Amino acid sequence: MSLIVGIVxxxxxxxxxxxxxxxxxxxxxxxxAIILLLSANLIKDPGYLSITYSEATGRLVGNLVDILxxxxxxxxxxxxxxxxxxxxxxxLSVGSxxxxxxxxxxxxxxxxxxxxxxxxAAIAVLLAILTGAAIGAINGLLVTYVGLQPFITTLVMMMAxxxxxxxxxxxxxTAADSAPFKWxxxxxxxxxxxxxxxxxxxxxALALFVRRTAFGLVVESVGINPSASWMAGxxxxxxxxxxxxxxxxxxxIGGVFAVGxxxxxxxxxxxxxxxxxxxxxxxxxxxxLAGGKFSIRGAVVGALLIATLDKTVLFLGISGAATPAFxxxxxxxxxxxxxxxxxxxxxxRRAAATADPAAAPKASVAA
Amino acid sequence: xxxxxxxxxxxMRGISISFPGVKALDNVDFRLLPGEVHTLMGxxxxxxxxxxxxxxxxxxxxxxxxxxxxxxxxxxxxxxxxRAGISTVYQEVNLCTNLSIGENVMLGHEVRGALGVNWxxxxxxxxxxxxxxxxxxxxxxxPLSTLSIAMQQLVALSRAMVIDSTVLIxxxxxxxxxxxxxxxxxxxIRRLRDSGVAILFVSHFLDQVYAxxxxxxxxRNGQYIGEYPTAELPxxxxxxxxxxxxxxxxAELGSNRRSARRSEDAVPxxxxxxxxxxxxxxxxxxxxxxGEILGFAGLLxxxxxxxxxxxxxxxxxxxxxIEIKGKPVSLHSPISxxxxxxxxSTENRRDEGIVGDLSVQENLILAVQAERGWLRPLPSRQAxxxxxxxxxxxxxxxxxxxxxxxxxxxxxxxxVLLGRWLATHPELLIxxxxxRGIxxxxxxxxxxxxxxxxxxxxAVIFISSELEEVVRMCDRIIVMKDREKIAEFDAGxxxxxxxxxxxxxxxxxxxxxxxxxxxxxxx
Numbered sequence: 001m002s003l004i005v006g007i008v009x010x011x012x013x014x015x016x017x018x019x020x021x022x023x024x025x026x027x028x029x030x031x032x033a034i035i036l037l038l039s040a041n042l043i044k045d046p047g048y049l050s051i052t053y054s055e056a057t058g059r060l061v062g063n064l065v066d067i068l069x070x071x072x073x074x075x076x077x078x079x080x081x082x083x084x085x086x087x088x089x090x091x092l093s094v095g096s097x098x099x100x101x102x103x104x105x106x107x108x109x110x111x112x113x114x115x116x117x118x119x120x121a122a123i124a125v126l127l128a129i130l131t132g133a134a135i136g137a138i139n140g141l142l143v144t145y146v147g148l149q150p151f152i153t154t155l156v157m158m159m160a161x162x163x164x165x166x167x168x169x170x171x172x173x174t175a176a177d178s179a180p181f182k183w184x185x186x187x188x189x190x191x192x193x194x195x196x197x198x199x200x201x202x203x204x205a206l207a208l209f210v211r212r213t214a215f216g217l218v219v220e221s222v223g224i225n226p227s228a229s230w231m232a233g234x235x236x237x238x239x240x241x242x243x244x245x246x247x248x249x250x251x252x253i254g255g256v257f258a259v260g261x262x263x264x265x266x267x268x269x270x271x272x273x274x275x276x277x278x279x280x281x282x283x284x285x286x287x288x289l290a291g292g293k294f295s296i297r298g299a300v301v302g303a304l305l306i307a308t309l310d311k312t313v314l315f316l317g318i319s320g321a322a323t324p325a326f327x328x329x330x331x332x333x334x335x336x337x338x339x340x341x342x343x344x345x346x347x348x349r350r351a352a353a354t355a356d357p358a359a360a361p362k363a364s365v366a367a
Numbered sequence: 368x369x370x371x372x373x374x375x376x377x378x379m380r381g382i383s384i385s386f387p388g389v390k391a392l393d394n395v396d397f398r399l400l401p402g403e404v405h406t407l408m409g410x411x412x413x414x415x416x417x418x419x420x421x422x423x424x425x426x427x428x429x430x431x432x433x434x435x436x437x438x439x440x441x442x443x444x445x446x447x448x449x450r451a452g453i454s455t456v457y458q459e460v461n462l463c464t465n466l467s468i469g470e471n472v473m474l475g476h477e478v479r480g481a482l483g484v485n486w487x488x489x490x491x492x493x494x495x496x497x498x499x500x501x502x503x504x505x506x507x508x509x510p511l512s513t514l515s516i517a518m519q520q521l522v523a524l525s526r527a528m529v530i531d532s533t534v535l536i537x538x539x540x541x542x543x544x545x546x547x548x549x550x551x552x553x554x555x556i557r558r559l560r561d562s563g564v565a566i567l568f569v570s571h572f573l574d575q576v577y578a579x580x581x582x583x584x585x586x587r588n589g590q591y592i593g594e595y596p597t598a599e600l601p602x603x604x605x606x607x608x609x610x611x612x613x614x615x616x617x618a619e620l621g622s623n624r625r626s627a628r629r630s631e632d633a634v635p636x637x638x639x640x641x642x643x644x645x646x647x648x649x650x651x652x653x654x655x656x657x658g659e660i661l662g663f664a665g666l667l668x669x670x671x672x673x674x675x676x677x678x679x680x681x682x683x684x685x686x687x688x689i690e691i692k693g694k695p696v697s698l699h700s701p702i703s704x705x706x707x708x709x710x711x712s713t714e715n716r717r718d719e720g721i722v723g724d725l726s727v728q729e730n731l732i733l734a735v736q737a738e739r740g741w742l743r744p745l746p747s748r749q750a751x752x753x754x755x756x757x758x759x760x761x762x763x764x765x766x767x768x769x770x771x772x773x774x775x776x777x778x779x780x781x782x783v784l785l786g787r788w789l790a791t792h793p794e795l796l797i798x799x800x801x802x803r804g805i806x807x808x809x810x811x812x813x814x815x816x817x818x819x820x821x822x823x824x825x826a827v828i829f830i831s832s833e834l835e836e837v838v839r840m841c842d843r844i845i846v847m848k849d850r851e852k853i854a855e856f857d858a859g860x861x862x863x864x865x866x867x868x869x870x871x872x873x874x875x876x877x878x879x880x881x882x883x884x885x886x887x888x889x890x
Contacts, residue, residue: 214741217729224724231681231711231719232787233702233737292724 026286027298029337030305033284033330037305037312044316059188063311065196071307072199073098073254075300077274078281079203080247082299083210085282086223087236087243088291089143089150094251094278096161097135098271101128101252102259103165109176121180128252131168135161136248140241158275165267175264185260195257202253206246207296216294219243223291277306284334305334374437376401376533376565377422377453382431384417391417394431395591397584399534399565404556406568406576406597409586410609410806415569418586419536422567423455424448436533452533456523456540462511464519469493469507471522476529493529500525500555517548524555527564535559536567539804541575546666553579571804572833573602585609606807634693636826637709637795639678642687647673649851650686655795655826660817662841663830664867670850671830672714675797678828679711680704691794705738710788714800714830716777720784723773727763728754730772730783734791757786762812778809785813789820796820797828802836814840834864846870 022028041048041063051062077094084091105124114120135157142153187194210216221229222236230236254274259265283289284305285298309330313323336342377399384392392414399405407415420426422433424442433440435451442448462471469490470477478488493507502521511519520540527535537556541549556579560566570576576583577597585592585608592608600608635654643650648670655661663671676682678689680698689696696707704711713719722730732750739745745753754768761782763775772783781801788796798817802810817840821827831837837844838858846854846867853874856862 212744214736214739214744217725217733217736217744218741221722221725221729221733225718225722227719228713228722229733229737231701231713232722232733233705234733235700235702235737239741 025298026295026338027284027301029334030284030286030298030301033334034301034305034308037308037330041312041315048315053191058191059193060191063315065193067304067307067311068196069193070311071303072195073257074274074277074281074306075199075203075303076250076254076257077247077278078285078299078303079206079296080250081275081278082282082285082287082294082296083219083243084150084247085279085287085289086219086291086294087240088223088226089240089243090154090279090289091136091139091244091247091251092151092154092275093135093139093157093161094247094254095271095274096158096165097132097248097251098255098258098274099165099265099267100135100161100168100255101132102255102265102270103168103174103267104128104131105181105256106174106176106259106263106265107168109178109181110174113177115177116179118180121178121184124178124181125184125253125256128256129249131164132248132250132252132255133245134248135164135252136245137241139248140244143244144237144240162267165265165270169265169267171267173264173266177263181256181260182263185257195260198253199257202250203296203300206250210296215239215242220293224293277303280331281306284331284338286338375399375434376436378432378434379418379422380432380434382418382421382433383429384421384426385429391589392421392428393589395586395589396594397422397591398594399567400582401533401565402560402563403581404560404566404568404579406570406580406583407586408576408583408605408609410808413586413609413806414589415586416538417589419455419538419567419569422448422534423453423536449530452531453536454527454530454532454534455536455538456520456527457538462519462523462526464510464512466511467508468497468505468511468514468522471511472496472507472525472529474526496525496528497522499528500558502555515548517544517551520544521552521555524552524559527559528562532564534565534567536569538569539571540568541570541572549575571806573605577602609807636692637678638690638693640688640690642674642677642684642689644673644677644682644685647682647850648677651852653845653852655828657794657826658821658824659843660821660827660829660841662837662844663828663847664834664837664844665847665871666832669847671847672799673850674847674852675711675799675828675830678704678795679709679797681711702737705734705791705793708792708794709797710734710791710793710795711797712784712788712799712801714803716780716784716804721772721780724771726769727758727772727775727783728768731757731768731786731790734787738791753786753790757783757789761786761816776806776809778805778813781805781813782809785816793825795826795828797830799830800832801829802831802833834867838862838864838867848874 022031038049048063051060051064053059054061077098081091081094105128108124108127109120112120139150139154139157142148143150183194184198185195189197210219218229218234218239221232221234222239226236251271251274255271258270279289281302282299284302285295285300287294287298309327313326318326375398377397379395379397382392382395382397383390395414395418397407397418407418409415417426421428424445424447427442433442435453440447440451442451463474466474467490470493472493473489477484477486478492479485480488490507494503494505497503497505497507500521502518502525505514505518505522511522514522524535524537540552544552553575556566556568568576568580580597582594583597583600583605584594585605587609595605633656636657637655639651639653641650641652642648651674653661663674665671673682677684678698680700680703683699689698691707696703698704698707698709701711717723722733725733728750731754732745735753736745757763758766758768763779763782763786772780775783785798785801801813801817805813814836817827817829821842829837829840842858844856844858844862844867845852846856848871854870856866
């Protein structure tokens with residue numbers, strides 16, 4: 001009996017510890033928001049969270065799977081964005097990198113017309129990545145060697161990128177057919193959607209790259225105090241260039257995901273306003289827009305929240321016109337909860353509550 | 368204005384403030400009389416800032432009473448304190464540099480007419496206030512940013528007259544000023560004092576404390592040590608009160624300096640010929656040998672920092688050559704300096720030194736990591752060794768490598784920076800004002816580390832505003848004035864602070880000692 005009590009207490013202690021650690025993290029409220037949104041959906045439909053294995057198609061089916069699939073491109077652009085923002089920059093051109101990358105891939109596939117060729121699909125993906133890298137490189141060069149502001153530079157590229165996509169496709173919404181390319185987005189491995197696996201693999205690889213090399217350290221250092229970093233011998237240009245190219249490449253892969261599901265690139269629609277989703281995901285993840293410390297985990301949580309929001313809006317049947325407002329309300333609430341000022345309010349109240357009993361005996365002594 | 372002219376304007380009794388884990392102030396008393404300059408003395412962490420913040424309403428006190436002008440007050444914010452007549456001029460000037468001088472002086476007290484603010488009258492009022500401070504030459508319509516930092520500070524002080532303060536708090540107002548500017552500042556402080564304002568002064572410069580203050584209150588580790596009339600407290604006694612022990616170790620530091628540390632025929636470690644940069648340093652020659660401490664003496668703006676930056680590569684020289692051990696090198700960026708074995712610790716710790724939001728460990732390994740490039744991360748074992756070594760050797764407190772460096776005191780931040788450069792194993796270490804704005808204890812520790820480094824064969828360039836420190840520490844001294852090297856002395860009993868001061872004062876080099884607009888205004 002006492003053993004059971006002991007085990008329960010121990011497990012309770014562990015859980016409390018984990019929850020407290022989560023609470024201390026900047027993205028705690030992002031998780032809470034996701035749970036709340038899912039709960040709302042659960043109230044409308046008690047079976048919302050169920051995941052079933054469909055024998056017929058050989059894949060896992062369920063709303064959670066949909067949310068994860070939807071989050072894949074957001075996740076990629078968000079982790080790219082988090083690095084750019086950490087260096088005190090911003091990349092407004094990720095949506096355009098998505099459409100330009102997607103356009104390059106679709107145009108190539110539509111020209112070569114090899115619906116079953118794996119190498120054809122691989123080249124298409126590679127072309128998309130190169131397009132994203134080129135856009136990122138131009139951003140990076142303008143920011144570092146020319147010294148333009150990141151906001152202006154990437155704003156220009158945001159407009160130019162969609163133009164590049166138009167040039168690539170000749171203004172058409174190019175459609176193409178390629179089974180391996182489509183598999184990347186719609187296929188499954190052991191029931192799991194490939195797109196989720198790819199996204200997780202890329203994010204994990206990036207997180208390892210950032211923390212196993214000193215890249216994360218120098219990015220944060222440059223973001224926190226550029227002149228001190230320079231005096232310490234850090235050369236910022238290479239770092240900034242790398243960060244913008246990474247962001248472009250990740251966005252282009254996100255573009256491949258976006259066009260792959262429907263196998264058509266929508267010149268005006270693909271990646272439209274994705275930069276805002278990415279920035280929001282970064283902010284929700286607790287990375288300051290002022291640069292410095294960044295959290296890739298936080299950006300992933302942020303991307304999941306954006307995806308959950310998008311899907312919830314659809315599921316609850318909120319009218320299309322009200323969607324942006326709904327999204328805005330959730331984000332503003334989150335930012336409020338994360339702001340230092342509101343946090344201080346909480347801690348002060350708690351401090352006051354604990355301080356009062358201590359003050360009471362002192363007062364009686366004085367009396 | 369004050370009912371009881373002889374009673375204190377401010378009386379703080381039994382003030383205690385605790386932060387999680389620390390008792391920042393423990394039953395501290397403090398009083399401030401009208402028409403006096405009262406200095407708060409203590410090492411970093413003694414509780415000076417905390418006491419000031421209690422008086423300005425930034426912190427709430429846990430216990431004790433604050434009486435201002437005879438009435439007990441409870442401050443719930445800085446606005447309460449300002450309403451009670453307490454104003455503060457902080458270390459960093461907090462004025463609006465993009466507004467005009469007059470607007471800054473009168474901000475919030477503009478003269479109003481029928482159609483809103485009457486700017487003409489406002490500027491006239493500002494000019495009157497400035498004239499009262501001996502700053503009548505300033506054009507109130509010029510942007511504040513056209514003034515030097517020193518003059519901006521004087522303008523900030525003038526504001527105190529406008530808002531009719533009875534208490535003025537000056538927290539390290541002189542840390543970025545040179546001797547002339549300090550004199551001007553003191554002139555203004557004396558005027559304010561004579562008009563009955565009570566002035567609370569905080570400074571690390573003992574000379575200035577003795578020059579300006581009437582009384583002293585000493586704090587140590589959050590506790591009240593005592594209140595003394597300045598004239599009756601000798602300096603060495605004050606220092607021993609502040610650190611709680613004798614400073615013999617510090618006094619003996621200079622005694623083992625010898626003038627000829629180098630063998631004359633050896634190739635110098637670094638040899639610069641005609642090194643200069645237009646508008647910054649005139650072409651200068653200098654040699655530095657291994658194991659030597661070379662001092663740069665000179666006033667702020669004499670070109671000592673600019674010369675040091677050329678030797679590191681932080682600025683690119685546009686004339687002259689530098690040879691390391693007889694081989695010419697090109698120094699065009701900090702990384703090129705680092706890889707040739709030169710390290711430069713900046714005088715501007717906050718902006719160019721520490722990376723505040725990174726931990727002590729990350730700050731310590733930053734330069735080593737930069738040298739390796741980010742693709743080759745420092746193995747964690749090696750990083751641990753570096754951190755363990757320098758945290759212990761330099762006595763960084765608290766010895767917690769994961770603490771954010773911005774949460775350390777100034778002295779400990781400086782130690783972390785010193786550790787950062789030592790970890791690169793430089794052959795030449797340039798220290799620009801390594802002891803400025805830090806407490807006496809940390810200062811002694813840093814001076815000792817420098818002496819040990821030179822003993823071990825590192826060449827050190829030591830730059831400091833405190834000539835006494837330069838004279839005591841260095842084997843050889845280069846004297847700079849107006850962006851030019853004007854003399855060089857080998858250390859010895861005949862080289863004294865007076866000699867250097869005389870050298871600077873008597874050197875006229877064709878151009879008269881730059882009568883800047885500020886200098887003229889306050890003369």
